[in-house]
Amino acid sequence: MSLWSQMGLQEGTSVLGVEVQGLYDYSMFIIVMVFSFVGYFLLKVVGSSLIGRTYSDSQLLEFVWTILPFWFLLALGLPSIKLLYLMDEVNLPEATIKAVGHQWYWTYEYSDIRGSSYKFDSYMVPDSLLEGGYRLLEVDNRCAVPSLLRMRGLVTSDDVIHSWAIPSSSIKVDGVPGRINQIQMCFLRPGVFYGQCSELCGVNHSFMPICVESVSVEIYTNWIIDNHNEVLAGMDKKDDSWTWWGLLVAVVKAVGRSIYWVGSMYAMFLYYLFYYSMYIPVKFVVFSSWDLGCWFVESSVAFGKWCLWFSVSPVEASLYAVMYLAGNLWGGLVFVVTSPVKAVVWLVSGIFKGIVNFGSFSYSVFEAVMHSLTSFTDDSFHEFVMREVNLNTKKFLWIIMDRYKNG
Structure with missing residues (x-):
């Protein structure tokens, strides 16, 4: 939660929180750098006594101060859009919690275990009953x-x-x-995290806090199953036919998710391995650069021979160069006059190929940038989260299957 004199965001307690905190630090770095740069030159111009009366314009300067803001906005926009879409993605959740807002309290429902719905209301603890905890944030x-x-x-x-x-x-x-509405959640550590209703909802809007307690998978699974058992016992359900059926569903679900996860990770690995190690180099290094390389080599050899000739006989070499350029210009003019259709087709096809190559190259660069800006965390953090999530998923399913077997 927030602390006194805190300047930045709160410490991220979930995978999404860590990503947002990384985006905040990254954005603040760019913003502070831009403000420092602009402020320095502003103070330098204001404090200077020099006046340029003959200085009219500079195409290079105008080009630079047009391109630089574009790249800064692109650097800020791409990771923001990427993270925005990641926030809305819900990929194969293991458990579901439903929060229903009322005036002025919350109701939480757990309805994805054992075919029943366990729910309870969460009210703010008044000051007269508060024993420890935080005022206006603690709930019953x-x-x-x-x-x-x-x-x-x-x-x-x-x-x-x-x-x-x-x-x-x-x-x-x-x-x-x-x-x-839905959102994906994955808390990184056990603890108690506080929040409040963030939409004006009436006179007691300030008195409907949110208190989430993150616990280990073992504690959570046993707790939720015990509460569902109490609900089922209260409903006087005597039919035990769901036991083996639930076990079969859990096993099939676990096997299906494992196959899907392994297959998707393997397919993604092969895709990026082929795309970035074979397709991109072959397309833009071999194909696109071959003609340019051949032309550059031939032109360099021809220019070297001409330089040697010029060192021996400068007059003849100069006349040859002038005649060569004039001949090419005359040949092009004759081609345009005698075959205007072919000339137009050649020109249009050349422009079209240039546009296609430039667009393909730009798209590849854009895709590479988007791929590199997928996350603000390092690979060790990803490996830790994936390893622990997979381990806790197995624990979660194993505890459920074990409790199903024992009724």
Whole structure:
């Protein structure tokens, strides 16, 4: 949560929070650099007594101060758009939590285990009953989530528009009546994280806090199954036919997700290996550069021979160069006059090929930049998160299957 005299964002407590914090640091670096550069030259111009009366314009300077802001905006926009789309992507969650906003409290539902729905209300603890914790942030029933496990958060509202927000995790989802919004969550460590409703919803808008407690996968799984068992016991369900069926569904689901994950990772690895190690070099180094390289070599050899000739007989070499240029110009003029259609076709085809090659090269550069700006974290962080998430997923499914077997 926020601390006194804090200047930046809160420390990221989820994968999304770490990415947003990296984007913030990256953006602030560029913004501070631009402000420092502009401020330095502004003070230098204001404090200078020199006046340029004859200085009219500079094409190079105008080109530079037009291109540089474009590249700065591109450097800020590409990772922002990439992260924006990653925030909306929900990929194979293991558990689901639904938050329903009311005036002025939250209701949490857990309905993806054992075919029942376990839910409870979460109210703010008043000052008279507060024992420890934070004022206006502590609740009587915390929302429990597992750490290092892919989850899906569903947010809606029962009356007016609310907003379920946890700043430290970079989570903010609007709860709209009649509509369900979703977001992917993956908390990095156990702990208690606070938030508040971030949409004006009435007179008690400031008194409906959000308190999320992240626990280990073992604690979360046993807790949610025990609560679902209480719900099922209260409903007097005597039919045990769901036990083996649930076990079969869990096994098939685990095997299917494992095959999908391994296949997708392997296919992605082969795609990028082929694309960046074979396709790009062959296309832009071999094909596109071959003609240019041959022309450059031939031109260099011819120019070298002409320089040797010029050192021996400068008059003859100069006359030959003039006649060569005049002959080429005359040949081109004759070609245009005698065959205007062929000349136009040759010119249009050349322009079209140039545009296509430039567009293809620009697209490849753009794709490479987008791929490089996928994340602001290093590979070791990715490996740690993937390893722990896969391990916790196996634990989660194993505990569920074990509890299913034992009824």
